[in-house]
Amino acid sequence: MSAYKTFAIVGFGTTGTLFAKHFAQNKENGLKWKVLSRSVTKPELQEAASQGAELAAVDYDSQTSLINALQGVDVVLSALRDGGLEEVQLNLARAAKAAGVKLFVPSEYGRNTLGITEPYLISKANTHSLLKALNLPYALFFTGLWPSMVLEPAYGSVTGINFDTGKFSLFGDGTEPLSWTAPEDFVPFVYHLLTTLQSSQLENAVFQIEGDRKSFKQIIALWEKKTGRKADIHERSEEEIQAYINAQEMELLRFIPRQWQHGGMRVGNESNKLWPEWNPKNSKWEDLFA
Numbered sequence: 001m002s003a004y005k006t007f008a009i010v011g012f013g014t015t016g017t018l019f020a021k022h023f024a025q026n027k028e029n030g031l032k033w034k035v036l037s038r039s040v041t042k043p044e045l046q047e048a049a050s051q052g053a054e055l056a057a058v059d060y061d062s063q064t065s066l067i068n069a070l071q072g073v074d075v076v077l078s079a080l081r082d083g084g085l086e087e088v089q090l091n092l093a094r095a096a097k098a099a100g101v102k103l104f105v106p107s108e109y110g111r112n113t114l115g116i117t118e119p120y121l122i123s124k125a126n127t128h129s130l131l132k133a134l135n136l137p138y139a140l141f142f143t144g145l146w147p148s149m150v151l152e153p154a155y156g157s158v159t160g161i162n163f164d165t166g167k168f169s170l171f172g173d174g175t176e177p178l179s180w181t182a183p184e185d186f187v188p189f190v191y192h193l194l195t196t197l198q199s200s201q202l203e204n205a206v207f208q209i210e211g212d213r214k215s216f217k218q219i220i221a222l223w224e225k226k227t228g229r230k231a232d233i234h235e236r237s238e239e240e241i242q243a244y245i246n247a248q249e250m251e252l253l254r255f256i257p258r259q260w261q262h263g264g265m266r267v268g269n270e271s272n273k274l275w276p277e278w279n280p281k282n283s284k285w286e287d288l289f290a
């Protein structure tokens with residue numbers, strides 16, 4: 001039986017939408033879920049409401065607005081991103097404390113960000129510091145890279161991974177293993193842990209979940225085997241990697257090269273054993289090229 005009864009999903013993008021769907025698919029557990037968003041008129045949110053979500057429009061600059069929306073909420077599940085991870089998520093944490101929220105789950109779902117100082121992700125570490133200062137219990141979920149970050153041509157092509165053309169420009173030799181977990185797989189896992197573990201097992205805990213572990217070279221070899229095509233691989237030299245970084249305006253693209261080159265996106269997988277039945281079928285590279 002779940003230690004918590006009422007959950008607030010904050011931000012209705014990729015992750016927030018999947019969380020809302022998962023709550024709707026598990027109505028028999030008798031849990032309540034609400035979605036906090038800047039605009040509740042989005043058609044997708046109206047659909048979530050028709051499936052059982054309560055909706056709350058919020059103004060992240062107003063503590064009153066956030067505290068009102070979080071009344072009676074046990075767990076905040078933040079699914080914010082980018083600008084939403086800065087002052088927005090900090091305001092949310094302050095409001096959660098004031099509203100009596102029992103557990104705060106900040107928006108993570110990537111590399112281990114404990115103590116991270118990289119500009120792209122420092123806001124995640126700032127949230128951890130605030131949660132500790134507020135003495136608000138939290139749970140962190142690190143899951144590695146999303147396969148869509150390289151499978152979607154719009155993302156893949158800017159980093160040099162292009163399965164359409166079969167051309168691959170790697171950061172270094174591409175042999176460093178990285179962790180891969182798709183949101184469709186970590187969302188059910190996070191839900192499972194939040195609704196089955198005791199609060200003492202969740203409070204201030206760090207979970208590392210991994211759907212697959214593969215280097216770029218291993219992924220490309222699998223792609224060749226599955227498609228029968230021959231990859232055109234270029235290993236960027238140190239000079240080329242630095243030139244790529246220097247040319248980028250987006251902090252994300254300045255962050256990625258060294259992470260991929262040196263395995264920074266590798267998380268542990270010790271939390272996988274907490275749900276042995278988990279089947280991360282959206283994260284297994286063997287199946288992604290089927």
Ligand SMILES: NC(=O)c1ccc[n+]([C@@H]2O[C@H](COP(=O)([O-])OP(=O)(O)OC[C@H]3O[C@@H](n4cnc5c(N)ncnc54)[C@H](OP(=O)(O)O)[C@@H]3O)[C@@H](O)[C@H]2O)c1
Nearest residue numbers: 011012013014015037038080081083084107109110145146
């Ligand atoms: N490891 C990886 O490969 C990887 C890849 C992608 C994302 N991630 C991580 O996963 C987490 C969730 O990302 P996502 O891709 O699901 O996010 P997303 O689709 O971009 O959605 C984030 C939502 O947050 C709200 N939001 C965004 N900017 C905001 C702002 N400035 N102020 C207030 N609200 C704002 C919006 O919701 P409303 O419009 O409903 O208010 C938006 O839909 C993030 O921590 C991200 O870093 C990891």
